[in-house]
Amino acid sequence: MALQAPRAGPAGILARAVKLYVDRGGTAPSPRRVRMYLAEKGITVPHEPLELHRENRTREFRRRNPIGILPVLELDAGSCISESLAICRYFEELHPELAGWHASMAARPSAKA
Numbered sequence: 001m002a003l004q005a006p007r008a009g010p011a012g013i014l015a016r017a018v019k020l021y022v023d024r025g026g027t028a029p030s031p032r033r034v035r036m037y038l039a040e041k042g043i044t045v046p047h048e049p050l051e052l053h054r055e056n057r058t059r060e061f062r063r064r065n066p067i068g069i070l071p072v073l074e075l076d077a078g079s080c081i082s083e084s085l086a087i088c089r090y091f092e093e094l095h096p097e098l099a100g101w102h103a104s105m106a107a108r109p110s111a112k113a
């Protein structure tokens with residue numbers, strides 16, 4: 001599923017996810033957590049793969065995340081969200097209707113840990 005028109009997101013902010021910065025190899029655990037979450041929800045976001053330990057440490061990338069780690073979600077409003085759980089929660093609030101964390105009450109606590 002491609003992301004639809006923006007709606008009121010977390011904190012009532014209208015913003016659309018435009019790009020998810022991940023590691024090029026796809027093996028880093030935190031970016032993988034977000035990719036797995038999005039796959040389970042059926043949400044598609046354009047990915048920008050970066051070479052881990054190099055491209056994520058550039059001055060340009062640190063404008064998106066001052067501590068220079070992945071994943072980072074860039075929004076069309078120009079702001080960025082770092083921290084894999086915060087990114088998952090952003091999508092969860094935008095798309096609670098899609099199966100994911102809400103699919104199983106029993107699984108929910110471990111998914112959010």
Ligand SMILES: N[C@@H](CCC(=O)N[C@@H](CS)C(=O)NCC(=O)O)C(=O)O
Binds near residue numbers: 031052053068070071
């Ligand atoms: N708590 C953060 C951890 C992020 C993190 O440690 N990212 C690693 C990859 S798993 C990273 O970008 N390392 C790059 C570096 O150290 O240069 C999250 O969940 O997003």
